[in-house]
Amino acid sequence: MKPEKIMVRLALVLLVGATALAGAASAQAATQSEFEAAYRAATEAEQKASALRNQWTPTEAALEAAAKAAAAKDYGTAMDLARRAEALAEASVEQAKEQDKLWQNAVLK
Amino acid sequence: MKVAIATIGRRAAACLVLLLALVLPPASAEQRIDPAADQRAFQAYFRQAFPSVALNDFANGPYAVDKDMRKQWEEIMQFPPYDFALEDGKKLFETPFKNGKTYADCFPQKGIGIRQNYPYFDRQTGEVVTLDLAINRCREQNGETPLPYQVGDMAAIDAYMASTSRGKPFAIALPADPRAFAAYEKGKKFFYERRGQLNFSCASCHVQAAGKRLRGDILAPALGILASFPIYRSDWGSMGTVDRRFISCNDQVRSVAFKPEDELYRDLEYFLSYMSNGVAIAGPGTRP
Numbered sequence: 001m002k003p004e005k006i007m008v009r010l011a012l013v014l015l016v017g018a019t020a021l022a023g024a025a026s027a028q029a030a031t032q033s034e035f036e037a038a039y040r041a042a043t044e045a046e047q048k049a050s051a052l053r054n055q056w057t058p059t060e061a062a063l064e065a066a067a068k069a070a071a072a073k074d075y076g077t078a079m080d081l082a083r084r085a086e087a088l089a090e091a092s093v094e095q096a097k098e099q100d101k102l103w104q105n106a107v108l109k
Numbered sequence: 110m111k112v113a114i115a116t117i118g119r120r121a122a123a124c125l126v127l128l129l130a131l132v133l134p135p136a137s138a139e140q141r142i143d144p145a146a147d148q149r150a151f152q153a154y155f156r157q158a159f160p161s162v163a164l165n166d167f168a169n170g171p172y173a174v175d176k177d178m179r180k181q182w183e184e185i186m187q188f189p190p191y192d193f194a195l196e197d198g199k200k201l202f203e204t205p206f207k208n209g210k211t212y213a214d215c216f217p218q219k220g221i222g223i224r225q226n227y228p229y230f231d232r233q234t235g236e237v238v239t240l241d242l243a244i245n246r247c248r249e250q251n252g253e254t255p256l257p258y259q260v261g262d263m264a265a266i267d268a269y270m271a272s273t274s275r276g277k278p279f280a281i282a283l284p285a286d287p288r289a290f291a292a293y294e295k296g297k298k299f300f301y302e303r304r305g306q307l308n309f310s311c312a313s314c315h316v317q318a319a320g321k322r323l324r325g326d327i328l329a330p331a332l333g334i335l336a337s338f339p340i341y342r343s344d345w346g347s348m349g350t351v352d353r354r355f356i357s358c359n360d361q362v363r364s365v366a367f368k369p370e371d372e373l374y375r376d377l378e379y380f381l382s383y384m385s386n387g388v389a390i391a392g393p394g395t396r397p
Contacts, residue, residue: 053373055365056306088306095303103302106312108150 030075038082039066045089054096059088142290144283144383147297151384155332159320165278167333168391174320175327182395191268191341191393194348198269201262206251212266215247224274225390228379229282230289237292237375241267241350258369259353264339267350271339271392279336279390281383296380299373300331305364311377314358326397333385335378337394344397351378 042063049055066081155167159174166173172182202220205211213219227240238246244266245255256263283289303310314323315331322328339350349357352369355377359366367374 053367054304057360057363057365058306060365092306095308099302099304103298103310106301106310106316107147107297108154108316 030079032070032073032075035066035070035075035079035082038079038086039063039070042066042082042086042089045086045093049089049092049096052093052096054092054099056088056092059085059092062088142294144290144293148384148386152332152387154316155319155330159330164387165333165389165391167330167385168336168388169394170329170334170337170396171320171327174330178327178397185395189341189393190343190395191339191348194265194268194339194341195272195393197262198265198267198272201266202269206248206253208251210251212244212247215250216243220270221273222277224271224392225277225280226282228375228382230284230286230292230379232284232286232289235288236372237296237379239351239370239375239378240270241352242370242375244270259350259356260347264348264350264353267339268348268393271390274390275392276389278387279382279385281379281386283383292376293380293383295373296376296378299377300380305359305362307362309362311358329396331381331384333388335381336385336388337391337396339392340394340396342396348393 042059046055046059046063049059062081062085066078066085069075069078069081152164155162156164159167162173169179169182172179202212213221217223224240227243228237230236231238241258241263244263245258248255256266283293300311303313312331314328315334318328319330320327335351338354339348340354341348345353350369352374355374356366356369
């Protein structure tokens with residue numbers, strides 16, 4: 001293999017590694033305020049699901065686990081969990097909106 | 110000139126249609142909803158899917174549709190696991206409250222042989238009243254604390270009252286009241302709409318997959334599904350009411366369950382019981 005190609009490949013490997021490290025560092029470096037913002041967004045989404053009477057148990061579990069991780073000052077984990085809770089809550093809201101009409105297709109006729 | 114007259118005519122007709130739409134009342138809930146037609150279609154579906162099952166046998170859920178399970182059930186029924194609850198329920202039902210009155214004073218026919226009429230729509234309060242709700246209201250009217258809904262004494266009293274109605278077909282009434290139709294429709298929607306992270310509806314299991322296996326279980330057909338309640342479920346190792354079943358179903362599909370006797374659960378029970386009109390009460394029952 002030509003030295004230029006080796007250099008290009010090495011540079012790519014370094015770039016991928018650096019990106020992964022930066023990502024991990026950012027998760028570790030999540031601050032309390034960043035977590036609080038993510039948690040607030042998740043809670044708001046879950047309130048919408050509650051208003052539609054369609055909450056999911058994994059959303060509640062993720063919110064609870066996020067609060068526990070934050071209490072242990074593990075803001076990286078807490079933020080990941082809060083983001084997961086928000087995604088789940090949004091999916092449950094979407095499900096409720098879709099099913100508001102789609103249920104009629106399942107009715108025995 | 111002719112063109113102008115024609116244009117004026119068309120506009121006048123359009124105005125008239127618009128005016129009529131505004132003046133005439135919209136179709137009432139009763140007109141749009143046809144529970145009798147729903148019931149016919151519902152029962153026809155299951156009769157066609159399980160042609161060898163007699164109407165009353167649908168009350169026995171999986172035991173009506175699976176030969177091996179039926180054999181096991183017949184063995185179990187030599188010593189029915191709900192017998193203790195039945196005995197307790199009779200005692201509780203007959204024991205006077207502190208004020209000297211009993212449950213019999215709260216119900217028509219002294220509470221005997223009435224299970225098939227519950228839930229009913231109460232036109233005074235505008236809500237669906239289940240037997241369990243009526244039991245607790247009776248307690249409260251007589252200065253007693255309400256019982257927890259899912260297990261224990263409630264399931265026992267429920268079991269005794271159901272036993273006095275065995276053989277009497279479900280006879281759920283739907284009064285000509287828009288609120289009753291709205292409650293029915295809410296229950297119907299709840300039955301058919303998918304919920305929870307697993308995206309299941311009640312119908313996913315008890316209509317579309319009725320009689321099929323879900324891991325080790327045979328799924329009960331929705332027709333007659335409440336006629337055996339309350340049930341002793343081996344999985345629970347104890348008795349459970351309709352609320353307990355609804356809550357555990359919701360939990361199984363990863364949906365946050367409602368509180369017992371939530372309006373939606375009562376509406377669901379109303380819809381399901383109405384769909385089963387004609388199926389004889391067989392409660393208390395057993396399930397795997």
